Amino acid sequence: MKKIGKQTIKFNSPPSILSTACIVGPKEGQGPLAKYFDQCLEDEFWGEKTWEKAESKIIKETVNTVISKSELPASNIDYCFAGDLLNQCISSSFGLRDLNIPFLGIFGACSTFVEGLVFSSIFVEGGAGNNCLCAASSHFCSAEKQFRFPLELGNQRPPSSQWTVTGAGSAIISKNGTGPFITHATVGKIVDMGIKDANNMGAAMAPAALDTLLTHFKDTNRNPSYYDAIITGDLGHIGKEVLIELAEKQGFNIKSNYNDCGVLIFDKESQDTHSGGSGCACCGSVFSGYLYEQLKTKKIKKLLLIATGALTNATSSQQGESIPGIAHAVSIEI
Amino acid sequence: MDNPQDTKKSYQDYIDKKSPNSPIIKNCFNAFWVGGLICMIGQIINAFCKYKGLDTQIAGTIVSIILIGISAFLTGLNIFNKIGKFAGAGSLIPITGFANSIVSPAMEYKSEGYVMGVGAKMFTVAGPVLVYGISSSVLVGIIYFIFR
């Protein structure tokens, strides 16, 4: 493992993604990617009393699924990185409290899943352990409650707003395995272009995604055509268009091979999700379900996954602060 | 290197142009007829109270209580948010919206218990309405006392 360029880590013996798993809510289960998910829930409570408990259960069951799919005994997993959107990351810490695997809680807003992949890869490559697990979750109802309004409030969502994905994604990164391999990781900087509208997260995060994208190309001496697919986490329809145009201005044409998890997970017209999906589970579940399958079947051989996050909370937006964005990228190849 | 403040401003302008606008004509039309209808229902209740010989003040209070009751009932049945999504200000601005803004957090925060959940969070949206409404009425009263 060594640092190349300004912000990129190159893995000398790239760690392998051994298995992935994801569980999503009912709305995601009606979306175009439904068949790629391990489980689609019937209702958002999943038999629990509160949204928060339901989210904990989702991440817990997702982690159990990924462990059983990997066919490793749980005791062989050395570290677990997990995070979510609720205050102090309670979904992951409560959901995984019975897991008995050394736990490191992480927060990167909606970029948490890739942040977990980066940490896992570094730990594995650095020899701290043979197998690392990473997971991230989000829940529409608990996120609305914490960041916006009560569910029963009769308000209208503006067209630029995004829909928090209910679900969780999880992956096991291993020293041994047959791929797909994580070859590079580009850790992003915080970029704040002064957007204050909490109903336009895609616009707030797009500059961060651009910064990470350009830095990645510069550090690795690659260009967009090197990749079969460049996928961002949750920029949504507006953020996707913005990123394409911003990249074009910088001389990179990503139109043909670029897409966004928030655009892929819902059908905009029939599901009325406005600007698309968002949340930790957006990137987490689309990667663990759809993209991992594409890599395994070699439909995508070189993937650049850039998870984006809006580093804001309810207090900061009430105090009139702008929304800082973050984006982390991993290059996954088979 | 551009001045960062300039870049931020031009990015904001660019985003404003890029973001789709709300379908304002459609929204206003829906707000108009739903809001008008709610007011008309109020007027019918009012006329009925007057017909029964009640005075204006009591008739007005009864109108409020009935509309608030209906709104609370529809919120409890998980229907009001659908009306609100369709009608926007049409259901928010009438007293029904005030009732919905009290009932919806009460239901949402039930999971935090009946005292600090339901009791305290009930006013997260409607509390400001009471604070500013009552305060301005006290001010109006004081000014009226001085100048009458």
Next chain:
Amino acid sequence: MQEFLQSINYMQLLYAFIVGGIICIIGQILIDKTKLTPARILVIYVTAGAILGGLGIYQYLVDFAGAGATVPLTGFGYNLAKGAKEAVDQYGFVGAFIGGTKAAAGGIAAAVFFGYIASLISKPKMKKQ
């Protein structure tokens, strides 16, 4: 019942519909054009109603449109201000503190009580869209 239907002033119903609808349109324009949250819009309405009520302007609208003016939240503000003024006439200075809340007591108590009842028997549900 027949007698009641005959007693209704149908022009008044129409005025209530139109004026109430227009007040809502103004709110809708505020929502779509300014990105104000619902709580802020309600605060603006109740305060505007109290000021216009205090100045005696809103009374004309109430006389013209009845429930079309009293049912929107501006009417709630108008009612508060009107109550405060009436109580000042009756009790003097202390009336400023009594009148407003007294006039709105029915609505506030109903909202709190029904809200509590609804939270006892009902649970929030996922928005389908």
